Amino acid sequence: MKESAAVNRVNRRDLLVGTGALTGGAILASAGFSNAASTAGARAATQLPGYDAGAGEYVLPPLPYAYDALEPSIDAQTMQLHHDIHHAGYVRGLNAALARLAEMRASGDFGLVKHWSRQAAFAGSGHFLHAVFWTNMAPAGDGGGGEPPSELADALTESFGSVEAFRNQFSAAARSVEGSGWGILAYEPVSGRMQVLQAEKHQNLGQWGVVPLLVLDVWEHAYYLNYQNRRGDYVDAFWNIVNWKNVAERLSAASS
Numbered sequence: 001m002k003e004s005a006a007v008n009r010v011n012r013r014d015l016l017v018g019t020g021a022l023t024g025g026a027i028l029a030s031a032g033f034s035n036a037a038s039t040a041g042a043r044a045a046t047q048l049p050g051y052d053a054g055a056g057e058y059v060l061p062p063l064p065y066a067y068d069a070l071e072p073s074i075d076a077q078t079m080q081l082h083h084d085i086h087h088a089g090y091v092r093g094l095n096a097a098l099a100r101l102a103e104m105r106a107s108g109d110f111g112l113v114k115h116w117s118r119q120a121a122f123a124g125s126g127h128f129l130h131a132v133f134w135t136n137m138a139p140a141g142d143g144g145g146g147e148p149p150s151e152l153a154d155a156l157t158e159s160f161g162s163v164e165a166f167r168n169q170f171s172a173a174a175r176s177v178e179g180s181g182w183g184i185l186a187y188e189p190v191s192g193r194m195q196v197l198q199a200e201k202h203q204n205l206g207q208w209g210v211v212p213l214l215v216l217d218v219w220e221h222a223y224y225l226n227y228q229n230r231r232g233d234y235v236d237a238f239w240n241i242v243n244w245k246n247v248a249e250r251l252s253a254a255s256s
């Protein structure tokens with residue numbers, strides 16, 4: 001990585017630490033949601049409104065391509081069910097959980113605060129990760145697949161040793177998620193480096209303060225119609241539709 005880029009990242013890290021901004025707000029900003037931490041760059045990178053400020057509710061962002069655009073890596077029926085049913089369910093769940101928590105504040109009865117806080121974490125993380133996931137993909141040969149642009153490749157090499165090493169670690173992490181979850185490439189403002197994480201369900205095993213850049217849904221609803229039990233084949237096919245430009249934009253927004 002060029003020294004100037006590294007310096008910029010250090011400055012960004014210091015700024016975040018100094019303002020106490022190392023919270024889930026960074027994740028929200030990365031996902032393109034209205035938030036005090038959002039920046040014009042983050043919004044431009046995501047191009048997906050997941051929140052209707054006028055209505056005060058989270059909303060389902062449209063897919064940035066047709067249901068069948070990612071075939072044969074991901075079939076049209078899976079995409080339609082995944083986006084229209086599963087993701088929509090997380091949006092409804094998040095709105096419902098926040099409404100119940102607001103009712104508790106009004107009534108002063110917090111007897112179910114543990115339940116609805118858990119629901120907010122589950123549905124909210126599901127909403128945010130799916131919103132990132134859709135933009136992380138593009139049709140093969142039309143923005144999807146291939147190799148990352150040079151600046152992103154340099155950053156991946158700095159963090160993981162090589163692009164291939166990153167790809168191997170990410171694939172292994174995604175394949176081996178226990179039960180339902182995600183493989184996640186995230187930017188860590190504290191160090192200015194990237195790391196690969198797993199998430200179980202949507203909200204478990206995460207780290208506070210990191211910004212998701214590239215996420216792969218390995219819930220069975222993401223692949224079972226076409227791949228059945230062959231999660232590894234689905235993970236391999238994912239590389240044919242990765243939208244590296246989107247990943248690079250997310251890294252730029254998170255680190256500058």
Ligand SMILES: [Fe+2]
Nearest residue numbers: 086217219222
């Ligand atoms: Fe999903």
